Amino acid sequence: MRILVTGGAGFIGSNFIHYVLDAYEDCEVVTLDALTYAGSRDNLKGVLDDPRHEFVEGDIRDQELVTNLVADVDAIVNFAAESHVDRSIEGAKPFVSTNVQGTQTLLDAAIDADIERFLQISTDEVYGQVLDGKFGEDDLLNPRNPYSATKAGADHLAQSYYTTHGLPVLITRTCNNFGPRQHPEKLIPKFIRNAAAGEALPVYGDGSNVREWIYVEDNCRALDLVLREGEVGEVYNIGSHAEKTNLEVTEAILDAVGASEDLVEFVDDRAGHDQRYALEVEKIVELGWEPEYSFEEGLEQTVEYYLN
Numbered sequence: 001m002r003i004l005v006t007g008g009a010g011f012i013g014s015n016f017i018h019y020v021l022d023a024y025e026d027c028e029v030v031t032l033d034a035l036t037y038a039g040s041r042d043n044l045k046g047v048l049d050d051p052r053h054e055f056v057e058g059d060i061r062d063q064e065l066v067t068n069l070v071a072d073v074d075a076i077v078n079f080a081a082e083s084h085v086d087r088s089i090e091g092a093k094p095f096v097s098t099n100v101q102g103t104q105t106l107l108d109a110a111i112d113a114d115i116e117r118f119l120q121i122s123t124d125e126v127y128g129q130v131l132d133g134k135f136g137e138d139d140l141l142n143p144r145n146p147y148s149a150t151k152a153g154a155d156h157l158a159q160s161y162y163t164t165h166g167l168p169v170l171i172t173r174t175c176n177n178f179g180p181r182q183h184p185e186k187l188i189p190k191f192i193r194n195a196a197a198g199e200a201l202p203v204y205g206d207g208s209n210v211r212e213w214i215y216v217e218d219n220c221r222a223l224d225l226v227l228r229e230g231e232v233g234e235v236y237n238i239g240s241h242a243e244k245t246n247l248e249v250t251e252a253i254l255d256a257v258g259a260s261e262d263l264v265e266f267v268d269d270r271a272g273h274d275q276r277y278a279l280e281v282e283k284i285v286e287l288g289w290e291p292e293y294s295f296e297e298g299l300e301q302t303v304e305y306y307l308n
């Protein structure tokens with residue numbers, strides 16, 4: 001399979017590329033990434049010289065470029081996005097532009113090409129917060145911050161291209177990822193670095209917000225499974241059931257790094273901060289997936305990676 005991976009110099013995209021090139025001798029990857037502040041060639045160290053991999057610096061909103069790249073692949077996996085909620089609250093424009101218009105540009109290119117699979121990478125955040133129970137794939141989308149609103153927009157567009165153009169679209173919605181190669185603006189890498197440097201760990205509100213955490217390698221295995229064996233037109237939730245409050249994550253990091261709890265600093269809560277996300281995952285489990293890493297095992301690997 002020859003795959004166009006957009007956003008492949010970012011956190012999950014780069015882990016996915018390392019995963020598929022390791023797993024399949026006959027896999028070829030074309031990476032398209034604009035190298036925004038969030039992307040780095042360093043994340044692709046080890047595969048940049050691989051003859052099965054080609055790196056293209058460019059933008060998913062560039063219709064001509066995208067049309068040329070899409071003509072030569074079997075599948076598209078669209079990771080490219082503006083991904084940080086706090087930045088979307090400061091200014092939503094790049095989020096609408098890349099996450100919605102960028103996805104539309106790719107979808108338009110795909111309907112004119114002979115694409116077998118279009119995997120749109122989405123997030124549990126599109127469902128909005130859930131106080132009791134868990135969200136299933138058929139629940140209504142109720143995004144509550146600009147980032148998740150643009151991701152929901154992209155999901156709707158992708159689904160509409162399946163319905164109206166028959167494009168073989170699949171959508172995955174994964175919970176919070178953690179692991180190697182994540183940008184240090186995100187909670188777990190930031191807190192590991194701060195803890196190691198003896199700097200404060202700023203926890204939003206009272207730290208009671210709950211997230212479901214998945215080790216990135218487990219997510220990449222699930223994404224690959226959906227790409228190859230998922231049913232087109234379907235949405236697949238990917239979750240670990242490992243729910244933690246932000247304070248529990250903070251304490252686990254302090255413990256793993258061997259730093260003092262005095263470093264915890266409670267700061268003003270994020271505007272519109274969703275209290276809890278949680279996913280039903282029967283569909284992906286039925287496809288034959290389950291997580292291999294517990295939260296604690298994943299965190300051990302992650303701490304070791306960032307401290308090195």
Ligand code: NAD
Nearest residue numbers: 007009010011012034035036038039059060081123176177
């Ligand atoms: P990231 O911010 O680490 O990486 C995004 C990548 O996209 C970067 O390499 C960036 O340079 C690239 N990019 C941004 N705008 C672009 C454009 N216009 N054209 C081409 N490339 C562009 O993000 P991530 O955490 O790896 O997330 C990847 C995808 O997974 C996103 O779609 C995100 O919504 C989704 N997701 C993330 C999580 C998570 O916990 N990180 C959870 C669920 C879903």
